[in-house]
Amino acid sequence: MAGRGESTDAVWERMEPLLPQVDGRGRPWRDLPERYGPWRTVYERFARWEADGTWAKLLEHAQVRDDAVSRVEWTVAIDSTINRGHQHASGARKNGDADGDELEDPGRSQTPQALGRSRGGPTTKVHLAVDGRGLPLSIVLTPGNVNDATAFVQVLDGIRIPRAVTGRPRTTPGRVLGDKAYSSRAIRYLLRRRGIAVTIPERRDQAANRRRRGALRGRPPAFGRAVYRDRNVVERCFARLKQFRAVATRFDKLAARYRAGLVLASLIL
Structure with a gap:
């Protein structure tokens, strides 16, 4: 019998054919129940399953299955949340640790392991794109002090669901919902160019600047208040993900491991 928070036998039976064979090597994870x-x-x-892409493949398998029966709702909401990093999350070595852990990308030395320093300590920002049901389609990590808009393209490009039989993967939402943090000309232009409808409210300073230009101010961006209410699905997704302790507080030193935990939690959802 599965305990609280554990997957059922039926779920494991569905996952088993997709899992790689094990070879018995080990490392510590001290709080795990002895059973x-x-x-x-x-x-x-x-x-190892993070490194070889097994967790990502499992989540993709669930997304492909849902999309094949038209369960994925392609009105996509994008947002971010800041998660506090535990003191144990700091200190990953740039050249790999003494236990032979993965190497850090030298090109990311300015933002090591997606941890940002703030007055309250180290933080990681989790950027999500979720479908209309509030289930993750794309997960991106940045340091906690990174602006939401700078990660928008990476989050959007992370949406990719292969077809169950043949055809090109589905990468384009029908509509994107976002809050005022994503209100920029560059983002609106990008979405229009890709043929994606936009529901993002205009910031006050942008509206004031447009009014000051007088006759040259142009039209305000289209905004559907009723449609915008559906953006709450991403907030609800964050609330559900943060029920997992290892998501709500980052304990992992390596960003890839922390993201793997997010993928696993998303798979459970």
Whole structure:
């Protein structure tokens, strides 16, 4: 019998054919209940499946299955949330740690492991694109002090659901909903160019600047208040994801491992 927060036997039976074979190597994950076996083995398997893309493939499999029966709702909401990093999340070595962990990309040295320093300590920002049901389609991590709009293109480009049989993957939402943090000419132009409808409210300063230009001010961007109410699905998704302790507070030193936890939580949802 599955305990609270555990997957059922039926879920594991569906996942089993998609999982790689295990080889018995191990590393520590100390808080794991003893009934799961040696925590070293469990953590190493978790890390290995992150590295070889198994977790991402499992989530993609669920998305492909849903899209094949038209369950994915392509009105997509995008937003971010800031999660506090535990003190143990800091200190990942740039050249790999003593246990042979993965190397950090030298090109990301300005933002090591998606941790940003703020007055309250280290933080990570989780950017999500969710479908109309509030289920994640794209997950991007940045340091907590990064502006939402700068990650928008990466989040949008992360939406990719292959077809169940043949055809090009689905990458284009029918509409994108976002709050005022995404109100910029560049974002609106990008979405129009890709043929994606936009529902993003205009910021006050942008409206004031447009009015000051007088006859040259142009039209305000189209905005459907009723449609915008559906943006709450991304807020609800964050609330559900933060029920997982390892998501609400970042304990992982490596951004890839923390993101793998988010993918796993999304798969459970």
